[in-house]
Amino acid sequence: MAETGTTVALDQELVDACGIDPGYACEWVLNATDNEALASLVDWLIERPLKVVVILVGALIVNRLVKRAIDQMVNRLVETRTQEETKAEDSASATLARLGRRARGKLTRIHEQAERSRQRAMTLGAVLRSLAGFSVYALAFMVALGELGLDLGPLIAGAGIVGLAIGFGAQSLVADFIAGIFIIIEDQYGVGDFVDVGAASGTVEKVTLRTTVLRDVHGALWVVPNGEIRRVGNSSQLWARTVLDVDVAYDTDIDLAASVIKEVADGVWREQLESSTIIEEPEIWGVQNFGADAISIRLAVKTEPGEQWATGRLIRGRLKKAFDTNGIEIPFPQRTVWVNQVSERSSPTVPTAKIRDDLLENRSGSDGDE
Numbered sequence: 001m002a003e004t005g006t007t008v009a010l011d012q013e014l015v016d017a018c019g020i021d022p023g024y025a026c027e028w029v030l031n032a033t034d035n036e037a038l039a040s041l042v043d044w045l046i047e048r049p050l051k052v053v054v055i056l057v058g059a060l061i062v063n064r065l066v067k068r069a070i071d072q073m074v075n076r077l078v079e080t081r082t083q084e085e086t087k088a089e090d091s092a093s094a095t096l097a098r099l100g101r102r103a104r105g106k107l108t109r110i111h112e113q114a115e116r117s118r119q120r121a122m123t124l125g126a127v128l129r130s131l132a133g134f135s136v137y138a139l140a141f142m143v144a145l146g147e148l149g150l151d152l153g154p155l156i157a158g159a160g161i162v163g164l165a166i167g168f169g170a171q172s173l174v175a176d177f178i179a180g181i182f183i184i185i186e187d188q189y190g191v192g193d194f195v196d197v198g199a200a201s202g203t204v205e206k207v208t209l210r211t212t213v214l215r216d217v218h219g220a221l222w223v224v225p226n227g228e229i230r231r232v233g234n235s236s237q238l239w240a241r242t243v244l245d246v247d248v249a250y251d252t253d254i255d256l257a258a259s260v261i262k263e264v265a266d267g268v269w270r271e272q273l274e275s276s277t278i279i280e281e282p283e284i285w286g287v288q289n290f291g292a293d294a295i296s297i298r299l300a301v302k303t304e305p306g307e308q309w310a311t312g313r314l315i316r317g318r319l320k321k322a323f324d325t326n327g328i329e330i331p332f333p334q335r336t337v338w339v340n341q342v343s344e345r346s347s348p349t350v351p352t353a354k355i356r357d358d359l360l361e362n363r364s365g366s367d368g369d370e
Contacts, residue, residue, distance in 0.1 A: 052144045059140030066132040074125035077185065124184045127209065173210070175227030180209035183226060189234045194306055196233035199224055235306065239279060242301050242308040244315060247294035249329040254295065258284050260326050261299050264318045268311065269301075276311040277304040294331035 142155070182188075184207070189195045193204045195214070202216035212229065214222040248257045265282035272278075280302040288298040303311045323330055 055140050055144050059136050063133050063136045066136065067129050070125055070128045070132065074122065077124075124181065127181075172225065172227055176210045176225045179226035179229060180207075180211075183207065183212075183229075184209075188232050189237075193234055193236040195235065197224055197229045198231060199228065201233075235308070237305055240303050240305045240308040242303060242312040242315075244299045244301070244312055245288050245296040246299060246319060247291065247296050247331055248323075249331040250295060252295070252328055254287065254297070256326065257328055258286075258297055260322050260328060261297060261319065264322050265299055265301055265315055268315055268318070273314070275307060276314045277307055278302065278311060279304060293333050 145155075189204055189212075190207060191204050195201065195204055197212065197214070200214050200216060200222035202214035202220075202222060204212065205215050205221075206213035210226060212224045212226060214224065216222060246257075246261055248254075262282065262284050265278070268276060269278040269280075269282055278301055282299060282301045285298040285300055287295060289296040299315070301308075301311060301315070320330070322328075
């Protein structure tokens with residue numbers, strides 16, 4: 001019984017000097033000197049600072065490992081962009097002899113797009129590294145405070161309440177940031193691209209993790225939160241296409257009209273203009289529609305990205321001149337009007353044959369007007 005009481009007393013003394021979870025240094029000093037004050041001093045000056053140092057070193061190692069993983073992810077993104085750039089360069093180099101200056105301009109744009117992709121990947125990597133470092137060091141700081149004897153229960157509870165409040169109150173903000181990260185990772189669009197994001201369409205002037213800034217054709221500046229973008233139509237990546245439905249009158253020779261349209265489009269293709277570059281031979285897809293006033297012949301032209309509108313306007317202007325030269329009518333709305341004269345009751349009755357003759361004359365006159 002005496003031995004048990006002595007053990008309990010020693011345990012209580014150890015707890016008083018070194019706490020509930022005593023360290024090896026504090027316990028060793030207490031057993032060696034039987035001095036609680038000295039053991040407690042050793043615990044505060046050596047044991048706990050040593051644990052804090054170990055925690056910080058561990059946080060540093062974890063942070064480096066996380067950053068290395070992020071760097072590997074960014075390098076894979078850059079390698080993917082580099083492979084795409086190489087394929088595009090091979091395609092442009094194959095047509096360099098034919099296109100000349102335009103091919104060199106295409107190579108320049110490919111390099112610019114690849115460089116933009118690399119910069120965006122690097123920016124994303126820097127953001128992720130910062131977030132990872134903040135999270136790791138914040139966790140290490142809280143663990144270190146616990147080792148120093150501070151009660152973290154109220155701090156953790158308060159942080160949980162604040163996080164819950166922010167989560168409910170700033171759901172759209174969180175969604176915007178997450179959507180912005182995926183926009184950058186997937187390179188959905190970038191500065192200079194013409195995009196349609198549903199709420200607005202225009203040229204991208206700025207992309208951040210929270211918003212996308214567009215300038216439409218009327219000059220209005222649109223700021224769209226990334227979380228509200230459900231789908232994106234990008235008209236400026238790799239290549240574009242302009243589809244023209246050319247209307248001709250019903251009495252037009254379809255083969256003649258198609259050959260004239262093809263000749264005009266081929267002429268623009270061979271010229272390789274600076275702002276209206278056709279990169280493949282234009283195609284006549286045939287009769288597209290029988291309308292109320294005209295027959296539509298569809299022309300498909302593959303162009304450089306962002307040049308489809310200028311190319312379409314140029315071809316339409318040249319088609320008007322070519323149609324005038326070849327006598328092909330560009331139709332306009334036409335209607336046949338039937339005029340029927342009804343005699344008043346007070347007037348003498350008109351013979352039936354006379355009425356029929358008048359109707360025939362009115363019909364022939366209407367046909368002539370048409």
